[in-house]
Amino acid sequence: MKNQILFGLSKATGEKHIYLETPEREGHGDYSTNIAMIIAKKEDLKPIKYAREVVAKLLKDNDLAKIVSKIEAVEPGFINFFLSEKVLLSNLKAITSEKDRYGSSQEGKGETVVVDYSSPNIAKRFGIGHLRSTIIGQSLCNLYGFLGYKVVGDNHLGDWGTQFGTLLYQITSKNLNAQELSIDDLEELYVKFNKEADENPELWDEARKWFRKLEEDESEARKIWETIVKTSKSEFGRIYKILGVSFDHEHGESFYEDKMQEAIDEIRKKKLSKKSREAEIVEFEGIPPAILLKSDGATTYFTRDLATIKYRLGEWSPGKIIYEVGSEQKLHFRQVFATAKLLGWIKGEELVHIAHGLIRFKDGKMSTRKGQGIKLEEVLEESIKRGRKVINKSDTSRGLPKKEIEKVANAVGIGAIKYFDLSHHYSSDIIFDWEKLFVLEGNSAPYLQYTIARTNSILQKAKKDLVENNKEKQKLNNEELLLVRTLARFPEVIIDATKNYSPNLICNYLFDLAQKYNNFYNQHRIIEGENEGLRLELTESTGCVLKNGLTLLGIESPEKM
């Protein structure tokens, strides 16, 4: 539909690059464009007059006439398009036949996208700080997959670096048995180290020495490290299971241990690095230099990320690599991307850093180093608990078996947290507040889930008393029309959200749709009402689109709740 309008417009104006927008106000049509104003300005014409001329041409276009019920030119020079009811209704049919594929496409066919997300640090508890990367990253994977891209999700675990030196030092100097250390113990050791090192900076030399040993494959260091990694991974695995998150790969940083030398050699060959204060660095124009090798010869995060890019390009030939990593690493990624470009590995647009805002306290950052993090698991548990409480209070859940209620509590609790995160634009910081996190009403996952359950229930009841679907359709009333028009937008919203790396656009849309449905529901009788066949179709389509949307966000929608 959109393409036909664009085609008609470019025939009528001779302009190739036309942007169609979706107006906020329903009175402004399904699509609108400002192209007449842009051209009028260039040609020194009167915008509204020119817009009217374009509309006159468009009205003679037979292809457009088939899909549009009205085209109008409006002050100061907008052109608005209204889709015909017939087209909208046939779209409704498409929803109920395509079901969970409605909104999908093959536009990404043949292209691979790598998404680097979650990436927690080994030996630290899975904190709330990693929620954003994990949830947004997973959703981006879902979205790209839905649009036909081949997606490679990679959890770039922080399992290498001087931080392990600190732990190795702690464990060996205190004569601890690594096998017996839980993740809480490990984090505590890490925090303690940082505290002690504040007073005793030479402790860092010890840590670096131990990391150096690890890189040199010294057996004691290696053994302890392996134990720590194992402990952490099983802990993370548990969290991912609760969250319903999975990866295609979990190549941590250590995976690139034997791949860094190649990158270093290439940089040296191309003379991009130089010695500085005993270390080896890469310099840039306009931004500070990055350390390729430390003064003791050990590698850094920068070195590893370069090796990672090289590996990913060689292994998967992606058209795009998306890093869903916090904004505090902006400079780092600018350095890494700039280097990759200097090396000629990429042209420029392939590497994208989606720098999400921080989850922080009102008065500052949560620092793991200082042990101020909040355990994600605690938050999830609390949320499920609150979900359960609401369910038990509601009488619609009566009759559900206990096991079923538990499942719903999970979907609601986890869904609420995920939705809370996803509904914020990725770039905005989130102030952590226990009360604000557990939103179970208004613009929230439970509201959408509830609406889906409602549609399910209506459809189920309707089936019982055989509907004659062929009843003569009357002209759509306002609420029906609004709903059909909103339903038709879903595929475009998905593309928009993907292109802008913004799952929050899907949240906005789903909430809008659910509100429109609930409004419709409150005003009109569905079962045994007029237009029953159509209204049931609307009900089914709404449920279907809401469910597809939530699935793309990584949120479950229970049949009943």
Next chain:
RNA sequence: GCACUCGUAGCUUAAUAGGAUAAAGCGUCGGCUUGCGGAGCCGAAGACUGUGAGUUCGAUUCUCACCGGGUGCACCA
């Protein structure tokens, strides 16, 4: 100090290839159920979009300055 980033109703947010009357949720106030799920629906009050300039027919969106918060700037990741 330099760089990046954010500043929108009391609170939490939405809206940017510049668009039409700045959109919601929470909270407050007032309504809706002898009918399909009230975790719902309708309505009201509440905003000179941090400040001041500039570009434009048009600015929350672009530019500049200032104020305020956040983050980052060499051997953490």
